[in-house]
Amino acid sequence: MSKRVVIAHLPWEGKDYLVHTLVEGEKPVELTALCREKETLLGNIYVGRVEKLAPGIRGAFVSFAEQQSCFLDLSRVKEGYLLKKAPGTELHVGDEIVVQIQREAQKTKLPSATAELSLSGSALALYYGKPEISCSGRLLPEQKKRLKELGSRMFPELSGGSLPFGVIFRTASADASEEEIRQEYLELSEKLARIVQYGTMRSLYSCLYRASDAVPELVKRYAPSVSELVTDDRETYEICREYLERHDFHDCRLTWYEDQLTTLTKKENLENHVKQALDKRVDLPSGGFLVIEPTEALTAIDVNSGKQLGGRKNTFLYSVNQEAAREIARQIRLRGISGLILVDFINMPEKEQEERLLGFLQGLVREDPVPTKVVDMTALHLVELTRKKIRRPLAEQMK
Structure with missing residues (x-):
């Protein structure tokens, strides 16, 4: 399935947002909205x-x-x-x-x-602290072994403990060349060393590093695997062009969008995607639908069949729940929902179907780059999930 990153201006309720979107096939799977009048603090x-x-x-x-x-x-x-x-x-x-x-x-x-303190690239993350080499939990055991051996050979100063930095090999490092990893390490270590060395000499309230001036997170995370990155923002285009050239990501085509007749937002139907991601109701192809209700303590998701049941009832119930699970995994990631999530699937009479559904959902959330866990199904047949809180959900970003 083809992947693209789209970064476009979106006028919304009198404000100018820069919307970052990861599109898989024809569907958006991640949405982040940055208000140009209200800068994000995350990573600063x-x-x-x-x-x-x-x-x-x-x-x-x-x-x-x-x-x-x-x-x-x-x-x-x-x-x-x-x-x-x-x-x-x-x-x-x-x-x-x-x-x-x-x-x-x-x-x-x-x-x-x-x-x-930490700085992230596409293949590596460096942090101030214990000098050690570790790997993302999403990497396979044989990949972790290879990368740790590579790290020990490539970064002897870390193995020897002469630098107060630790290195984490991110998931994308499995497909990166040794030269790409080396160049990224040199770039990140130079920035972090400068912050650590001179940070305590700067005056109170100085901003030592501004994440919004860096490469967008979607680009760093997906540049090795997407076919195209398109934007209508000149500053973003220049930042991404320099980043892609520096890391030799030649398979990712960078496009500067400029059309007098149609904006990039309209071409990609971004306004409609955002509206749908803010709507509490999500329709399913089978005729069923989800109702997503954020509350102060948790996010509740209700699954409805949407029509009368007939014929092979058990098979129908499972197919609707499976379809709902697939959409729930996408919506959680798309909307940036985090914390405790409770899902009320349609009750199924067979225990074996419930276990299959939980296993199916677990497989889906593994694709989410933000740590997400299917905890269990309660006695009341509510499925519990947790997702790490990193940034505000889309609904709060658009306020």
């Missing part, structure tokens, strides 16, 4: 100040800009902090610390930050 690195310690929840509240604060989870800090004093010392109110926003503000919650 700042010099912040500890305003309050919260030992009961092993955290701290850190201001990173005027009248902007984030929550720093201290329980996840393994290798000490990058402070304007000796690294690794105990944290106090008033300390200036380098933090990276790792989760955007959601509803009433502040943005979440980490002191373990």
Whole structure:
């Protein structure tokens, strides 16, 4: 199935959004909307100040800009902090610390930050901390073994512990050449070394790294596997052109879209895709439909058959649930739904069908780059899923 990345301007309720879309075949499977008037903070690195310690929840509240604060989870800090004093010392109110926003503000919650700084490319991720080489959990055992051996040979300074960096081989590294991996490592390590070396010398509230100035995440993640990247945004085009040339991604065709008669948004039907992704009802080809209802605590998804049952009832029920599972996996990823998700499938009388359905759903969510887990089916026949919270869902991005 062909894959394309489309990045286009979308006017929406009086604001200008830049919509990043991954399209598989004819369907969008990922949508991210960036308001040009409200920059995203995700991935940015700042010099912040500890305003309050919260030992009961092993955290701290850190201001990173005027009248902007984030929550720093201290329980996840393994290798000490990058402070304007000796690294690794105990944290106090008033300390200036380098933090990276790792989760955007959601509803009433502040943005979440980490002191373990990291930069990501398409094949590698580098982080400040223990010098070690690890691999994505999505890689096969034989791929992990090969890449770890490659890493030990290619990055001896990490194996020897002479640099305070760790390297993670991302899923795309399995298809990357040694030269591509080496070039990406040199680029990322140079940037991270500069941040670590000079970050504590910068003034309070300085932004040491701005993720929005970097290559869009969809491009980094899918450049090795997509056939085309098309955009109508000149700045994005230049950033992507330089990135693709630097990494020799010749199989990915970069297109600058310029048409006086039809905008890229209209050509790709993006406005309609966004409207559908914000609608709580999703129609299924069989005549059934889903109802997706986000709440404060969780997201509830109800599966409806949509018509009278007849003939082979058990077979029909399973086929509708299977069709619904396929669409649910796509909608979760498309809408950026995270946290706890409860799915009320149509009840099936046979236990064997329920187990088959759970296995089918597990296979579908493995394709999601964001960690997603099918937990179990409850006694009330509700299927529980969890999906890691990284960025705000599409509905909040479009507000």
